[in-house]
Amino acid sequence: MGSSEDDGITAATAPTPPAITGGLSCISLVLRSLLFAATGASIAVMVTGKQTKEIISLPPFPPLVMVAKFDYSPSFIRYFVAATSVACVYSLVSAVGTAVWLRRPNSASGTLSFLLAFFDALILGIVASATGAGVSIAYVGLRGNSHVGWIKICNMFDKFCWHIGGSLVLSGAATVILVLLVMLSTFSLHRRSRR
Amino acid sequence: MGSSEDDGITAATAPTPPAITGGLSCISLVLRSLLFAATGASIAVMVTGKQTKEIISLPPFPPLVMVAKFDYSPSFIRYFVAATSVACVYSLVSAVGTAVWLRRPNSASGTLSFLLAFFDALILGIVASATGAGVSIAYVGLRGNSHVGWIKICNMFDKFCWHIGGSLVLSGAATVILVLLVMLSTFSLHRRSRR
Numbered sequence: 127m128g129s130s131e132d133d134g135i136t137a138a139t140a141p142t143p144p145a146i147t148g149g150l151s152c153i154s155l156v157l158r159s160l161l162f163a164a165t166g167a168s169i170a171v172m173v174t175g176k177q178t179k180e181i182i183s184l185p186p187f188p189p190l191v192m193v194a195k196f197d198y199s200p201s202f203i204r205y206f207v208a209a210t211s212v213a214c215v216y217s218l219v220s221a222v223g224t225a226v227w228l229r230r231p232n233s234a235s236g237t238l239s240f241l242l243a244f245f246d247a248l249i250l251g252i253v254a255s256a257t258g259a260g261v262s263i264a265y266v267g268l269r270g271n272s273h274v275g276w277i278k279i280c281n282m283f284d285k286f287c288w289h290i291g292g293s294l295v296l297s298g299a300a301t302v303i304l305v306l307l308v309m310l311s312t313f314s315l316h317r318r319s320r321r
Numbered sequence: 322m323g324s325s326e327d328d329g330i331t332a333a334t335a336p337t338p339p340a341i342t343g344g345l346s347c348i349s350l351v352l353r354s355l356l357f358a359a360t361g362a363s364i365a366v367m368v369t370g371k372q373t374k375e376i377i378s379l380p381p382f383p384p385l386v387m388v389a390k391f392d393y394s395p396s397f398i399r400y401f402v403a404a405t406s407v408a409c410v411y412s413l414v415s416a417v418g419t420a421v422w423l424r425r426p427n428s429a430s431g432t433l434s435f436l437l438a439f440f441d442a443l444i445l446g447i448v449a450s451a452t453g454a455g456v457s458i459a460y461v462g463l464r465g466n467s468h469v470g471w472i473k474i475c476n477m478f479d480k481f482c483w484h485i486g487g488s489l490v491l492s493g494a495a496t497v498i499l500v501l502l503v504m505l506s507t508f509s510l511h512r513r514s515r516r
Contacts, residue, residue, distance in 0.1 A: 133440070180386075187479070201457075201460055201464075202457045202460065205401060226498070230329055230457070236511065237511075239511070240508065240510075240511035242502055243438065243507040243510070243511075244507045244508075246501060247441070247442035247445060247446075247503040247507070248500065249447045249501065250442060250446045250449075250505070251446055251449040251496065251499070252444065252449070254445075254446040254447070254449045254450035254453070255449035255450055255452060255453030255496075257450060257453070258450030258451060258452070258453030258454035258457070259453035259454060259456065259457035260457075261378060261454065262396075262397045262454035262455075262457045262458050263457050263458075263461070265397065266432065266458070266461035266471070269396075273381070274462070274472070274474050275471075275472060275473075276461070276470075276471040276472075277469070277470060279469050301446065301450075304446070307442065307445065308439060308442040308443070309439055312435060312438040312439045312442070312507065312510065313435065313439075315435075315438070315510040315511060316431065316432075316434070316438075316510060
């Protein structure tokens with residue numbers, strides 16, 4: 127009887143997480159690694175996007191050289207790279223935190239779960255805003271806007287636009303990964319509240 | 322002694338939230354009301370943005386009439402309005418949910434806290450991406466991009482641009498409110514896990 131009472135109190139107050147919490151942390155670790163890969167690749171593909179185009183003119187005039195590269199959109203694409211870099215660094219730091227927590231699950235895991243849930247959501251907001259900014263500029267580059275006379279540029283700079291598109295697909299993937307991470311980290315907090 | 326044990330077990334398992342949880346829910350309700358106001362106003366200011374400009378030409382030609390309005394950017398600004406509308410509806414639904422929970426705090430409050438924490442973060446992502454898309458297009462309208470020949474339009478359509486700017490400031494405010502809501506809802510979940 128005494129043993130039964132002890133078991134009941136232990137189940138209500140014990141800080142040791144069950145096996146399923148470790149499983150969730152493993153999934154979280156995998157997702158954070160994928161986030162690191164997606165954001166890192168997105169930055170690399172974006173900053174290497176450069177295309178030079180020669181427009182042939184009649185002699186004696188020399189050919190006109192036009193260059194498209196990522197830092198010719200100084201505000202948005204740089205914001206995109208800065209925001210994706212923040213997410214990339216965060217994915218690394220949070221993956222290390224999750225890995226340490228997997229080895230020592232009882233050390234301040236409640237605070238860590240709270241911080242992960244909050245910062246996952248914050249980074250989701252940052253990456254989503256950067257992706258929104260990038261996609262909107264890329265869409266104008268692809269389609270133009272005849273109402274205000276903004277011409278499409280992707281018919282001239284196809285290789286450059288493929289870089290931008292690839293980078294945006296990767297940041298879109300990072301956004302999806304972050305939604306899954308938010309779901310996982312809030313669910314982990316929820317599970318802790320039910321123990 | 323028996324009374325003390327009973328108290329201990331009650332403290333570990335009781336679903337009734339303490340006064341501070343009610344206080345957090347009140348703050349949450351105020352923030353959700355502000356979110357509703359900010360997103361509703363942002364949509365109203367955006368969709369009413371229209372400016373007609375007459376460019377005087379020499380007789381016998383009639384003056385050239387140019388119109389700027391929000392649906393002349395069919396993809397991005399429409400996405401902006403759609404995303405902000407989703408946030409507006411969500412703020413209303415979640416405010417009602419929080420108000421119901423304040424009246425009946427013991428009814429499925431754990432699941433509600435989890436859903437609020439997850440959907441607050443998801444809506445933060447949606448509003449942030451819409452704000453990012455809107456700001457990037459508005460910035461090109463304000464400054465232009467000489468590298469690709471996109472002219473600035475805000476020197477011609479100043480009133481229209483003030484509408485766009487006002488709407489984006491309001492959606493920026495909605496983003497900040499959502500960050501505070503995410504902080505509050507994850508902290509509420511965290512507090513529940515420590516009880």
